[in-house]
Amino acid sequence: MLPIQRLEELMAIMKLPQRPMPKFSGGTCIEYWEFKHAFQRHIGEAPIPYALKLETLLSAYTGRAKKSLRACLQIEDPRAGYKQAVAFLEERYGNKQAYVQELIGMVVRGLAVRTDDIKGLEELADDLEIE
Template identity: 40%
Template sequence: MGMEVIASGLKEMIAAMRLPQTQLPIFEGNSRREYWEFIRAFEQHIRMAAVPEEYKLQTLMQACAMPVRNTLQTCNYLDPREGYEKAMAILENRYGDRHQFVREIVEGILEGSLIKGEDEGGLKKFVNKLGSCILSLETIGRLQELNTVRSVDVLSRRLPERALMRYEDETYAHNKRYG
């Protein structure tokens, strides 16, 4: 064996030992949101690590629930690099449709009933859901899908009357100040 092969193997072993001992979420394959959250976590902890593709493939397989894992099983028979890339491609093709994901996020926040003035819990839930929606869209570079006149109008109409009045006052003052 050449010294380069040994050095490369040692680097991979050290990188694997340095990986954080965080638990990856299990990907069940239930929604696009779940897929994107899973992929984000996987990329942060495994995909970008300097470890062998075989390790990445095995970690990916272990982090998938059985129905999803079964669809990836044939990737184990390929060269580790090819198998890993094929498994990632299969997951993205089946669950990673960005356009559909954006549609689900935006429709999910726009649909909903009016929040009553005394429903503090409902307002907090709405704000949390809106924050999650914004963060998800920012992460994939598609915030503009929510930042439309129609979306802002629909969202503002769901607010309790006092909050809606305050929003309208602030909008008026902003438009007067900045045009």
């Protein structure tokens, strides 16, 4: 018979969304923050083993620093390995100041939209939507 905690983990794994996992290839700060929020909602907050969270994070990241992330698998405690991988990505791509600068750049370089251009205003709002 499996312990209750293991049964709860298996149930949580079975309840994971069947939609495609977000991917991140090491692009812009905006792409990182979108990936981070989506990953956190789908996997980070799920009551699943940290080893599975780490493996899922590694499979979702396709950038050049994958070798550095793989080193987190060597950490004996899966929770510590997952936390180290998240911290690594945050340090490398999570610069909030650069993120804000990219958002400001989108507004500044964006197309001029007239106040009576409903479709243009909707597109601008969609482009600027932040989670």
